[in-house]
Amino acid sequence: MKPRDRLRIAMQKSGRLTEPALDLLNRCGLTFRQSRDKLFCFGEGEPVDLLLVRDDDIPGLIAQGVCDLGIVGRNVLDEFRCTASEDVAALTEWRPLGFGRCRLSVAVPQDMDYRQPQDLGGLRIATSYPGLLNHWLKAQSVDAAVVTLAGSVEIAPKLGTADAICDLVQSGGTLVANQLRETDVLLESEAVLAGPQALPTDERGDMINLLLKRLDGVIQVRESRLLLLQTSRTALDAVTRLLPGGPQPTLLPVAGQPDQLMLQALCAGEVSWRQLEEIKKAGAREMFVLPVEKMLA
Ligand code: ATP
Ligand code: MG
16 A cells, blocks of 8 residues: 555544544644545645544554544444454554443343343344454353344344344433343443554654644543632631542632632533532532633643
């Protein structure tokens, strides 16, 4: 294959990961001459182009060197790693990206008497992830028949083509709608940045390193929240103890109220209603949780 000097990233052409992946790349300062219905998008500022494909093809394209990186679900990447032949380049997960979260789980009919994985012995399990399922069955020393289906796995028990399923679950609504019960989680998944274990040694390697640094900044900011609140000096200790992780808060005086303080804290993740209610109970009031747009330390 001809050596390339531009970086090429594979991502899903149309599906759950498309919008968030594109949004993430945009936030990293990458923009593309948009032709989302086409296969190829040319990068405008940086020497980075996109290849838009079916998500199942992404690991193979990286392994073959057609693309340098890919944005793909961990479920698809790990299935590829389970089933790829020995001579295929080893792939790795460079960064978890925090969207497209779901889990790969075993589910059985609600009325089945299931207590442990061994109860699956001798049964037929339908899945689109035969590699990951076989790997798990082996680890559990369970001898079951794996029925590989390309889609509509959840209706297999109703159709009588399988006794149980192993499929992606997000809210669990699809399982309930099909009278199935989730029993075992095989894999916690989210979109990841996948690439070869060894980075290219040319300019593309430098570009990947630059992209990884920008990604880290974007992910950190995306998950940060600025918490603002007022508290009395006497409640300050109790309030501070309840603050979600992050650097030390900043304290500011409140004009005309010497016993009151304004507290400002950068939190590393979501701040839930429950956490806010606890902090309020400890003596805080006038609480605000704000998203952080950009951060330069
Ligand atoms: P393609 O046409 O690209 O093959 P697809 O139908 O295989 O598309 P999508 O349904 O768009 O793929 O899902 C893409 C990824 O989104 C999954 O591989 C998984 O990582 C993630 N995902 C998150 N939640 C779910 C869910 N509830 N069901 C399926 N996938 C989910
Ligand atoms: Mg697919």
